[in-house]
Amino acid sequence: MQKVVAVLGGGIGGLSACHHLSKSPNVSKIVLLERSGRCGGWLSSIRRDDGAVFEQGPRGVRPAGAVGRNTLNMISELGLESEILPVTKDHVASKNRFLYVKGQLHKMPSGPGGVVRTIPPFSRPIIQSVLKEILIRKGTKEDESVHAFVSRRLGSELANIAIDSLCRGVFAGDSRQLSVRSCFPPLYEAERSRGSIVLGMLMGGGPKVVPSDLAKRASKESWTQWSLKRGMQAFPEALEDTLKRRERVELHHHAKVKSLNMNSEGWEKVDFTVILCFFFFVFFLPELASVLPPAAQPLLEELRAIALVTVAVVNLEYEGFILPVTGFGHLVPSSEDPGLLGVVYDSVPFPQHNRSGGLTTRLTVMMGGAWFEQTFGHPDSVTKQTLLDRATQAVTSHLGVNSQPVWSYVGLLKNCIPQYHLGHWKRLEKMRQYISNHNLPLTLAGASYDGVSVNDVIFSGRTAAEGLIGKT
Ligand SMILES: Cc1cc2nc3c(=O)[nH]c(=O)nc-3n(C[C@H](O)[C@H](O)[C@H](O)COP(=O)(O)OP(=O)(O)OC[C@H]3O[C@@H](n4cnc5c(N)ncnc54)[C@H](O)[C@@H]3O)c2cc1C
Ligand SMILES: C=Cc1c2[nH]c(c1C)Cc1[nH]c(c(CCC(=O)O)c1C)Cc1[nH]c(c(C)c1CCC(=O)O)Cc1[nH]c(c(C)c1C=C)C2
Numbered sequence: 001m002q003k004v005v006a007v008l009g010g011g012i013g014g015l016s017a018c019h020h021l022s023k024s025p026n027v028s029k030i031v032l033l034e035r036s037g038r039c040g041g042w043l044s045s046i047r048r049d050d051g052a053v054f055e056q057g058p059r060g061v062r063p064a065g066a067v068g069r070n071t072l073n074m075i076s077e078l079g080l081e082s083e084i085l086p087v088t089k090d091h092v093a094s095k096n097r098f099l100y101v102k103g104q105l106h107k108m109p110s111g112p113g114g115v116v117r118t119i120p121p122f123s124r125p126i127i128q129s130v131l132k133e134i135l136i137r138k139g140t141k142e143d144e145s146v147h148a149f150v151s152r153r154l155g156s157e158l159a160n161i162a163i164d165s166l167c168r169g170v171f172a173g174d175s176r177q178l179s180v181r182s183c184f185p186p187l188y189e190a191e192r193s194r195g196s197i198v199l200g201m202l203m204g205g206g207p208k209v210v211p212s213d214l215a216k217r218a219s220k221e222s223w224t225q226w227s228l229k230r231g232m233q234a235f236p237e238a239l240e241d242t243l244k245r246r247e248r249v250e251l252h253h254h255a256k257v258k259s260l261n262m263n264s265e266g267w268e269k270v271d272f273t274v275i276l277c278f279f280f281f282v283f284f285l286p287e288l289a290s291v292l293p294p295a296a297q298p299l300l301e302e303l304r305a306i307a308l309v310t311v312a313v314v315n316l317e318y319e320g321f322i323l324p325v326t327g328f329g330h331l332v333p334s335s336e337d338p339g340l341l342g343v344v345y346d347s348v349p350f351p352q353h354n355r356s357g358g359l360t361t362r363l364t365v366m367m368g369g370a371w372f373e374q375t376f377g378h379p380d381s382v383t384k385q386t387l388l389d390r391a392t393q394a395v396t397s398h399l400g401v402n403s404q405p406v407w408s409y410v411g412l413l414k415n416c417i418p419q420y421h422l423g424h425w426k427r428l429e430k431m432r433q434y435i436s437n438h439n440l441p442l443t444l445a446g447a448s449y450d451g452v453s454v455n456d457v458i459f460s461g462r463t464a465a466e467g468l469i470g471k472t
Helices: 012-021 065-077 111-116 126-135 146-154 156-171 185-194 197-203 213-220 234-244 294-304 372-376 384-399 424-437 454-469
Strands: 003-008 027-033 045-047 053-055 084-088 098-101 104-107 223-228 249-252 260-262 268-270 279-282 307-319 329-331 340-344 360-369 407-419 442-444
Touching (some): 003 012, 003 454, 012 234, 012 454, 053 307, 053 360, 065 213, 065 454, 098 156, 111 126, 126 146, 126 156, 126 197, 146 156, 146 185, 156 329, 185 197, 213 223, 234 249, 294 424, 307 372, 307 384, 340 384, 360 372, 360 384, 384 407, 424 442, 442 454
Parallel strands (some): 003 027, 027 249, 098 329, 279 442
Antiparallel strands (some): 084 223, 098 104, 260 268, 307 360, 307 407
C-alpha cells in the first residue's frame, strides 16, 4: 500500500525522518510542516561577512558509537565530507576540559596519570572509587536519579562535582532530578547486566551500524568531535536541499500545526492545510499537547509532564588570544554558581570559525537551564543586557579576562532541552502503549524521548521511518 506521511517539525530529527522515508518506494508522498521560516530547529549558526561563525545551538557532534556512525553516514550521503572539521584525540580540546570550583579552574582528570593521582578539586585518586565500584552490590530500583546512582556506586564527591557538572554540560539539567535510566542508559544497563559500571563499560555492546568510508576515517584518525566549515546549520541546509530535489517530498515553511483531528475513519487532518494523511511523525514537544485532540487525554497528560529548560547562550568575541588555559571549555558545578552552566572556548576546537585576518578568541557562555527562573526570573522578563553582563562578568572572574568583547550575541533559547526526569522510561512506555492500543497513526520522535544529542535525534528520525517502511 502506498503511504502518505506528514512529518511535523523540521528540526534535524524531522529532516532525518524525511530523508529515510524518501528512500522508500512505498511512500507516495511526504509532507514536512515547519513552523518557522527555516528548517534545522536548534541547529543555528551565525555567519558573519568576515568569515566568523558562532553557534547558538550544538557546536560539535561525537563520531563514536552506532549513532555517531549513522550521522557520519548521512553526512557522506549528502556530499558534505569536504566540509567536515574534525577534532582528533590528541588535540588540546579533546584532552583538556576544566571545572570551575571554589573560584579556580581545575583540569578534569584524564588518561592513566590523571586517575591514579589525587587531582584537585577531588580529595582522592579517581582509581580508588573506580576499583571500589566493582565490589558494590547491584541496585534494585527501577530508576534512580543520576546523582543518587553515582553517589551509591562511585561516592558523593564524584556525584557532587563531576556528575553534577556533566548533567549541566549535556542537559543543562539537575543531576538530582534527572533519571540515570533515561539520561545515561549505558550506565544503567551496565549495572543491571554486569553488576558494575566499570565492567559493563569494558564489555561494550549496543546497536550495530555499518560504517561509511567517512565513519571509518573518523575511527582510524580517532576523532572526538566534528563540526562543519559553515557551521552546524550547514547540515540541515544540505538535508533540505536534497529533499527539495525529491519529487515525492513537499516542504512547507511558516506552516505551524495547530491541531490534529482524528475522525471516524482513523485518519487525521492538520489544520494548516487539510492533508489526508495516513501517518503522522511528530518532532516537537512544547506545543504538542495543545495540538492533539482532547480524545487523546491520557497521552496529553504524559506529554505535559515532560519538562523543558530554557538556556541563555551568549556568544562573545575578543581581540587576541585571551585565555589563561586551552581546552574545550569549563563547566561550573551547581554548588559553585547555579545559574552559570559553563563556558565553551570555541576558538580552541574550531579556530577555522574565527574571523579571517587577525587573532581573536570566540567564547560561548551558557546560563540558566534548570536554574533559569531562580537566577533570572521568567524568561519573558529578562533583558538581553542582563544576560550579556552576567556572561562577561563570568569571563572576567573565571578566566581573568579584563578586556571587553568586541562583538557579542545573546540568544534566549526557550524550552530548548527536554529533561528526562525520574520515571521518564515509564512515561514513554505508557505513551507508546496508548498509541498502539488505540491504533493511532502517530509516531513521537525527536529530542524529547530517547536522547537529546544530535546523533540520538537523527537516529530517532531513522528509527521512526523504519517503523513504517522497514530497514532502509
Ligand atoms: C544550546 C544547545 C546546545 C546543544 N549542544 C549540543 C551539542 O554540542 N551536541 C549535540 O549532539 N547536541 C547538542 N544539543 C542538542 C540538539 O541540538 C537538540 O537536541 C536537537 O537539535 C533537537 O532536534 P529535534 O529535531 O528533536 O528538535 P528541534 O530542533 O526542537 O526541532 C523541532 C522543530 O519543530 C518546529 N515546530 C515546533 N512547533 C511546531 C508546530 N506547532 N508546527 C510545526 N513545526 C513546529 C520547530 O520550529 C523546530 O524547527 C544542544 C542543544 C541546545 C539547545
Ligand atoms: C554548559 C551547557 C552546555 C554545553 N553543551 C550543552 C549544554 C547544555 C549541550 C550538549 N553538550 C554535549 C551534548 C551531546 C551529548 C552527546 O551524547 O553527544 C549536548 C546536548 C556534548 C558534551 N559537552 C560536554 C560533555 C562532557 C559532553 C558529553 C559528550 C562528550 O564527552 O563530548 C562538556 C561541556 N559542554 C559545555 C561545556 C562548557 C562543557 C565543558 C567542558 C556546554
